[in-house]
Amino acid sequence: EPEVTQTPSHQVTQMGQEVILRCVPISNHLYFYWYRQILGQKVEFLVSFYNNEISEKSEIFDDQFSVERPDGSNFTLKIRSTKLEDSAMYFCASSISKGVDTQYFGPGTRLTVL
Amino acid sequence: GENVGLHLPTLSVQEGDNSIINCAYSNSASDYFIWYKQESGKGPQFIIDIRSNMDKRQGQRVTVLLNKTVKHLSLQIAATQPGDSAVYFCAENPLSGGYNKLIFGAGTRLAVHP
Numbered sequence: 001e002p003e004v005t006q007t008p009s010h011q012v013t014q015m016g017q018e019v020i021l022r023c024v025p026i027s028n029h030l031y032f033y034w035y036r037q038i039l040g041q042k043v044e045f046l047v048s049f050y051n052n053e054i055s056e057k058s059e060i061f062d063d064q065f066s067v068e069r070p071d072g073s074n075f076t077l078k079i080r081s082t083k084l085e086d087s088a089m090y091f092c093a094s095s096i097s098k099g100v101d102t103q104y105f106g107p108g109t110r111l112t113v114l
Numbered sequence: 115g116e117n118v119g120l121h122l123p124t125l126s127v128q129e130g131d132n133s134i135i136n137c138a139y140s141n142s143a144s145d146y147f148i149w150y151k152q153e154s155g156k157g158p159q160f161i162i163d164i165r166s167n168m169d170k171r172q173g174q175r176v177t178v179l180l181n182k183t184v185k186h187l188s189l190q191i192a193a194t195q196p197g198d199s200a201v202y203f204c205a206e207n208p209l210s211g212g213y214n215k216l217i218f219g220a221g222t223r224l225a226v227h228p
Contacts, residue, residue, distance in 0.1 A: 004157075031214060033215070033216075035216075041220075042203065042218045042219060042220050042221055043158060043203065043205075043216075043218040044218070045215040045216060045217065048214050048215055055214065056214065056215055058215075091157050091158070095214075098214035099146070099207075099214065102148070102160050102163065103148075103160075103216060104160065105150075105157035105158045105159070105160075106157050107155075107156055107157045108156070108157045
């Protein structure tokens with residue numbers, strides 16, 4: 001069964017450093033998403049992406065964040081200058097279409113900012 | 115702002131019993147609702163969904179009920195098994211606003227005891 005994959009599973013970085021989180025969505029999916037989950041809290045939407053551009057973003061997704069689909073398979077989330085409060089699980093998701101369509105989630109990347 | 119919340123943070127059941135997990139939502143314009151299961155260290159796993167034009171949908175051992183009058187969503191798990199132990203999130207997708215993001219509730223932890 002196809003699934004969303006994410007790398008790395010755990011990323012440790014120093015405050016102020018740049019990190020890139022990688023995702024490979026399900027191959028025939030066209031819509032891609034990033035969510036985050038701070039430890040013990042609910043999952044929060046960050047950004048949705050379609051046709052090589054951001055279709056929606058939350059207030060969390062400020063200028064420190066960017067997303068890119070550098071090739072036909074990868075979807076990345078970059079945090080330019082990490083802060084302590086960026087420590088969280090970051091989940092990538094994808095769906096075939098928008099609207100009434102299931103978003104399938106990857107296993108997540110745990111980001112720890114020291 | 116709009117939010118999706120859960121009545122019970124934890125639910126303990128005996129193996130073989132039926133479980134009911136509840137969720138209240140406040141966005142009356144939401145069109146689409148999903149239940150996800152999240153096991154420790156993993157991403158949210160799709161369980162079942164329902165459109166706002168339905169009030170009940172059944173899957174394998176799971177049933178989702180939607181009461182739009184009181185803006186309430188529930189997940190029923192029949193013959194609960196130890197493998198059902200996880201955190202369960204309801205999520206809504208306010209499609210009518212042209213959005214394609216999931217708004218998650220706080221989560222309910224289901225603990226199944228032998």
